[in-house]
Amino acid sequence: MTSERTELAANLARVRERIDRAASRSARHPEDITLIAVSKTKSAAQIRALYDAGVRHFGENRIQEREAKLGHLSDLDATWHMIGHLQSNKSAKAVRLFDTVDSLDSVALAERLDRGKKDFNTEVTEGTEKNREERKGSAANPTAPLRVLIEVKLDPGESKSGIRAEDLAPLAHAVLPLPHLNLRGLMGVPPYFDDAEQARPYFRRLRQLRDAIRAETGNHLLPVLSMGMSHDFEVAIEEGATEIRIGTALFGEREKA
Numbered sequence: 001m002t003s004e005r006t007e008l009a010a011n012l013a014r015v016r017e018r019i020d021r022a023a024s025r026s027a028r029h030p031e032d033i034t035l036i037a038v039s040k041t042k043s044a045a046q047i048r049a050l051y052d053a054g055v056r057h058f059g060e061n062r063i064q065e066r067e068a069k070l071g072h073l074s075d076l077d078a079t080w081h082m083i084g085h086l087q088s089n090k091s092a093k094a095v096r097l098f099d100t101v102d103s104l105d106s107v108a109l110a111e112r113l114d115r116g117k118k119d120f121n122t123e124v125t126e127g128t129e130k131n132r133e134e135r136k137g138s139a140a141n142p143t144a145p146l147r148v149l150i151e152v153k154l155d156p157g158e159s160k161s162g163i164r165a166e167d168l169a170p171l172a173h174a175v176l177p178l179p180h181l182n183l184r185g186l187m188g189v190p191p192y193f194d195d196a197e198q199a200r201p202y203f204r205r206l207r208q209l210r211d212a213i214r215a216e217t218g219n220h221l222l223p224v225l226s227m228g229m230s231h232d233f234e235v236a237i238e239e240g241a242t243e244i245r246i247g248t249a250l251f252g253e254r255e256k257a
């Protein structure tokens with residue numbers, strides 16, 4: 001176990017070093033780039049090792065998996081990101097388990113999350129919260145609006161989550177008035193390229209979409225661009241990423257599902 005903890009800390013140091021270099025190449029500050037450790041398929045012990053080494057943001061892509069690990073991690077003061085496709089019937093759970101939903105991709109989901117957050121807040125303020133132990137342990141104000149990012153589909157060939165670029169403005173306009181959601185920006189996943197340089201136009205496009213939607217919604221700031229994974233995060237940083245989602249480079253390879 002000790003050697004695994006050492007290895008994870010060394011992986012983290014290498015990733016931080018790469019972030020620093022990419023930031024200085026693009027005249028940016030490394031503190032302006034949030035590292036999200038994507039811990040899907042990884043154990044609570046591995047997550048804790050990275051937490052102890054200084055990581056404060058973690059990403060999971062399945063409700064059940066987050067639930068399964070929660071009991072082992074509820075003492076961590078971390079920010080938990082939902083980064084996978086979320087079914088709207090899981091909204092009530094999602095608002096208890098996550099601080100931010102980075103993969104918002106429909107009006108229906110936004111409305112369910114808003115309602116789920118409202119109900120949750122009522123339980124917290126009235127002290128009638130059921131299943132208190134199911135709630136994430138973060139110290140953030142539990143009744144603050146739920147942070148969300150809209151996921152834009154950057155890869156037309158992939159039919160996974162995310163909305164089409166042409167649906168972005170209508171979705172943003174539907175989300176902004178919802179009182180229990182706080183729209184902060186966009187997330188995107190470009191196609192996989194062996195040469196990460198080829199992902200650059202996709203990252204650039206996400207940034208341009210953000211700039212366009214900012215103008216279109218009356219300069220609502222939308223400061224967050226969540227883009228870049230283990231194999232392409234340096235290019236994403238050069239193109240303006242404010243959050244990068246790193247699994248393999250921190251934890252090592254995942255078992256294939």
Ligand SMILES: *Cc1c(COP(=O)(O)O)cnc(C)c1O
Binds near residue numbers: 061189230245246249
């Ligand atoms: C798995 C996953 C990641 C991390 O991928 P790595 O290549 O292991 O860094 C990032 N973002 C999303 C949405 C993921 O599902």
